[in-house]
Amino acid sequence: MWRYLGRKFTIYVLTFFLAVTIDWVIPRFMPGNPVQTMLSRAALRAEAVEVMRGYYLKAFGLDVPIWQQYLNFWKAVFRGDLGISVYLFPKPVMKVIAEAIPYTLAILVPAILLSWLAGNKFGAFAARRKWLDSTLLPLGYFLTATPYMWLGILLAWGFGVALGWFPIAGGYSFAMTPHFSWKFVLDLLWHWFLPFASLFLVMFGGWAIGMRNMIIYELEADYAQYLESLGAPRRLIRNYAFHNALLPQITGLALQMGTIAAGAVVTETVFSYPGIGSLIVQAIQNQDYFLIQGCFLFIIIGVLLANFLVDIAYLIVDPRTRRGMLGET
Amino acid sequence: MELLAVENLRVYYQTLRGDVKAVDGVTFSMSPGEIMGLAGESGCGKSTLGRSLVLLKPPMKYVGGKVLLKGTPLPIWDKKTMASFRFSEVSLIPQYALSALNPTRKVKKLLTDILWSKGIKFSQIFPELRRRMELVELPLEVLNMYPFELSGGMKQRMVMVLSTLLNPSLLIADEVTSALDVSTQKAVARMLVEFRDRKFVGAIIVITHDISLLYQIADSIFVMYAGKLMERGSTEDLIQRPKHPYTQLLVASLPRIGARYAQEKLQGIPGCPPSLLEPPQGCRFRTRCPRTWEKCLEEPPLVTTKDGDLTWQVACWLAVDKHA
Ligand SMILES: Nc1ncnc2c1ncn2[C@@H]1O[C@H](COP(=O)(O)OP(=O)(O)O)[C@@H](O)[C@H]1O
Ligand code: SF4
Ligand SMILES: [Mg+2]
Numbered sequence: 001m002w003r004y005l006g007r008k009f010t011i012y013v014l015t016f017f018l019a020v021t022i023d024w025v026i027p028r029f030m031p032g033n034p035v036q037t038m039l040s041r042a043a044l045r046a047e048a049v050e051v052m053r054g055y056y057l058k059a060f061g062l063d064v065p066i067w068q069q070y071l072n073f074w075k076a077v078f079r080g081d082l083g084i085s086v087y088l089f090p091k092p093v094m095k096v097i098a099e100a101i102p103y104t105l106a107i108l109v110p111a112i113l114l115s116w117l118a119g120n121k122f123g124a125f126a127a128r129r130k131w132l133d134s135t136l137l138p139l140g141y142f143l144t145a146t147p148y149m150w151l152g153i154l155l156a157w158g159f160g161v162a163l164g165w166f167p168i169a170g171g172y173s174f175a176m177t178p179h180f181s182w183k184f185v186l187d188l189l190w191h192w193f194l195p196f197a198s199l200f201l202v203m204f205g206g207w208a209i210g211m212r213n214m215i216i217y218e219l220e221a222d223y224a225q226y227l228e229s230l231g232a233p234r235r236l237i238r239n240y241a242f243h244n245a246l247l248p249q250i251t252g253l254a255l256q257m258g259t260i261a262a263g264a265v266v267t268e269t270v271f272s273y274p275g276i277g278s279l280i281v282q283a284i285q286n287q288d289y290f291l292i293q294g295c296f297l298f299i300i301i302g303v304l305l306a307n308f309l310v311d312i313a314y315l316i317v318d319p320r321t322r323r324g325m326l327g328e329t
Numbered sequence: 330m331e332l333l334a335v336e337n338l339r340v341y342y343q344t345l346r347g348d349v350k351a352v353d354g355v356t357f358s359m360s361p362g363e364i365m366g367l368a369g370e371s372g373c374g375k376s377t378l379g380r381s382l383v384l385l386k387p388p389m390k391y392v393g394g395k396v397l398l399k400g401t402p403l404p405i406w407d408k409k410t411m412a413s414f415r416f417s418e419v420s421l422i423p424q425y426a427l428s429a430l431n432p433t434r435k436v437k438k439l440l441t442d443i444l445w446s447k448g449i450k451f452s453q454i455f456p457e458l459r460r461r462m463e464l465v466e467l468p469l470e471v472l473n474m475y476p477f478e479l480s481g482g483m484k485q486r487m488v489m490v491l492s493t494l495l496n497p498s499l500l501i502a503d504e505v506t507s508a509l510d511v512s513t514q515k516a517v518a519r520m521l522v523e524f525r526d527r528k529f530v531g532a533i534i535v536i537t538h539d540i541s542l543l544y545q546i547a548d549s550i551f552v553m554y555a556g557k558l559m560e561r562g563s564t565e566d567l568i569q570r571p572k573h574p575y576t577q578l579l580v581a582s583l584p585r586i587g588a589r590y591a592q593e594k595l596q597g598i599p600g601c602p603p604s605l606l607e608p609p610q611g612c613r614f615r616t617r618c619p620r621t622w623e624k625c626l627e628e629p630p631l632v633t634t635k636d637g638d639l640t641w642q643v644a645c646w647l648a649v650d651k652h653a
Pocket of ligand 3: 375376504
C-alpha cells in the first residue's frame with residue numbers, strides 16, 4: 001500500500017512540474033505583447049512611452065533573460081507570489097485569484113460530489129426498473145452529450161430570460177455590497193443556483209449512465225451468477241454489484257477532473273460568474289500573462305489535489321489496491 | 330427409491346434466430362450416493378442440463394418435462410420457488426469456479442452474507458466449516474483473505490466447500506477439473522468422492538470432457554450428443570462394452586486411459602455436431618454415424634435393459650433390432 005502511494009506521489013510531483021512549466025511557456029508564446037497593449041491604451045507621448053516601457057518591463061520582471069524568468073517563476077511559485085496583474089494593475093495576482101476561488105469552489109465542489117452520489121444512486125435504481133431505464137437512458141445520454149456551454153445557455157435562457165426566476169449574470173446583485181446578512185446570503189444562493197445546476201446536470205447524466213451500464217455488467221459477472229445459483233436474494237446480489245460498480249466510477253471521477261474544470265470555465269463565462277473561469281477568459285482577452293499563469297496554476301493544483309483525493313478513496317474501497325496486488329488477478 | 334428422476338426434460342435457449350434445442354427430451358434417473366458422469370463433445374448441452382436443474386433463467390427456457398428429487402417434484406421452471414431449493418437441496422459448482430467469488434469481499438464476509446440469506450448464522454456452521462476446510466486442506470486463514478489472494482486450486486476447493494456446506498441432495502460439478510493442473514485435478518476428483526462417501530452430498534453429476542476422470546470416480550456415465558441422451562450405463566460396462574456407435578467412437582478415440590479427448594479434437598470422429606437450431610430429423614448422430622441406415626431417419630427409441638440394480642439405456646436402432 002505504501003509503495004502504491006509512493007509511486008502515485010512521484011507521478012503527481014512529475015505531473016506538477018511539467019504542468020507548471022507548460023503553464024509558464026504558453027503565455028510567452030502567445031501572439032501580442034501585453035506591455036505594448038497597456039502603453040497604447042495609455043496614449044502617451046513618444047519619450048514618455050519609453051520611460052513607461054522600462055518601468056513596466058522591470059515591474060513585471062521581463063527585463064532579464066528568459067531562463068532567469070523561468071527560474072524566478074519557480075521561486076515565486078514557492079513563495080506564493082504570482083506577480084502583479086497587468087489588466088488589474090497593480091493588484092497582485094494572488095489577491096485577484098483569492099477573491100475568485102470561493103465562487104468556483106462553491107459551484108464545483110457541490111456539483112461534483114452531489115452529481116456523483118445522485119447519479120450513481122439513480123443509475124443503479126434505474127437499472128432495475130424497465131420503464132425508468134427506457135426513459136433514463138435517452139435522457140442521460142442527452143445530458144452527458146450536451147456541451148456544458150449549451151446547457152448553461154439553455155438554462156440561462158429558460159429560467160433566467162424566459163421565466164425570470166433566476167438572475168443570469170454575476171455572483172450577487174450589482175446593487176448590493178458584500179456583507180454578512182441573510183438577505184445577502186440568499187442573494188448569493190440565488191445567483192449560485194443556475195451555474196451550479198448546469199454543471200450538476202451534465203455530470204449527473206454521465207454518472208447515471210455509467211452506473212446503469214456497470215450494474216448491468218456486474219449482474220452478469222460470474223460471482224453474481226454463482227450467488228444466484230446458491231439462492232441468494234436479489235438484494236444481496238445487487239449490493240455486491242453496486243459496490244463493485246462504484247470502483248470504476250471512482251476512477252472515472254479522477255479521469256473526468258480535467259473535463260470538469262474546463263466545464264466550470266465555460267459555465268462561469270456563460271453566467272458571468274466571478275470565479276476562476278471568468279477570470280481566465282478576461283485574462284486571456286487582456287493578454288495578462290501573470291493572471292493567466294496564476295489561474296492555470298490553481299487549476300493544475302486543484303485537479304491534481306482532487307485526483308489525489310480520489311486515489312485515496314479508491315484505496316479505501318478496493319481491497320485489491322490496498323493489498324498492493326493491483327493487476328495480478 | 331431414486332434420488333433423482335428426470336423425465337423427458339426439454340430446455341431451449343431463446344435466440345433471435347430461433348430456439349437452440351440444447352436439452353431436448355432427456356430421461357434418466359440416479360440412485361442415492363451415485364456419481365454420474367455426464368460426457369460429450371463441447372456444445373452438446375451438458376452445462377445446460379446441469380444448470381437447468383439449479384438455476385433456469387433467460388435466455389434458457391423451460392419447454393417441458395418433469396424432475397423429481399427424492400420423490401417430490403422440483404419446480405425448475407419457477408425461478409422464485411426454486412430459490413428455496415438452491416444451495417440446500419440442489420447445488421452447483423460452476424464451470425467458472427475460479428471467478429465465482431466476489432473479488433471485493435473477504436471469503437468470510439461472503440460466506441456470512443450467503444448463509445444469512447438462508448437464515449443461518451456463520452458461527453452456527455463454523456465448526457462444520459472448519460472440519461471441511463481441514464478435509465480439503467484449506468488453511469483457516471483463507472477466511473480472512475480476498476479471493477484474488479487465493480491460488481486457483483484454493484479457490485476451486487473453497488467453492489466446493491461452500492457449494493456443499495448445506496449438504497445438498499444433488500450436486501452438479503461442471504468441469505471442476507478443466508482449469509486446474511494435473512495434480513490438483515486428481516486431488517479435486519478425490520475430494521468429490523470423499524464428499525459423497527461422507528454423505529455431504531446425496532448424489533453428484535460430474536460434467537466433464539475427461540472420460541478418464543470419469544473412469545476413476547464415476548459409478549455411471551451418461552453420454553450426450555446434440556441435446557439428447559445417446560447411452561447411459563455403468564462406468565465399467567460403458568467403457569469396456571459400449572453399445573452406441575457414438576460411445577464406441579468416443580472410447581476408441583481415447584488413445585489411452587488418461588488422455589483428454591477434448592484437447593485432441595476427437596480425431597476419431599470425422600465431421601462436427603449438427604446445429605441445435607435446426608437439428609436433423611431422426612437420430613441426431615446420423616450425419617456422422619459410420620453405421621447409419623435408412624431406419625435412422627426415424628427417431629430411435631430409448632432401449633432400457635435392467636441388469637440387476639443397473640439400468641442400461643441406449644438410443645440407437647441397432648440396439649432395438651438386437652432385442653427384436
Ligand atoms: N446463452 C446462450 N444463448 C444461446 N445459445 C446458447 C447459450 N448458451 C449455450 N448455448 C448453446 O447451447 C448449446 C449447449 O451449450 P452447453 O450446455 O454450454 O454445452 P456444453 O456444456 O456441453 O459444452 C450449445 O450449442 C451452445 O451454443
Ligand atoms: S440410430 Fe442409426 S445413426 Fe443413430 S447411432 Fe444408431 S446406427 Fe447410428
Ligand atoms: Mg459446458
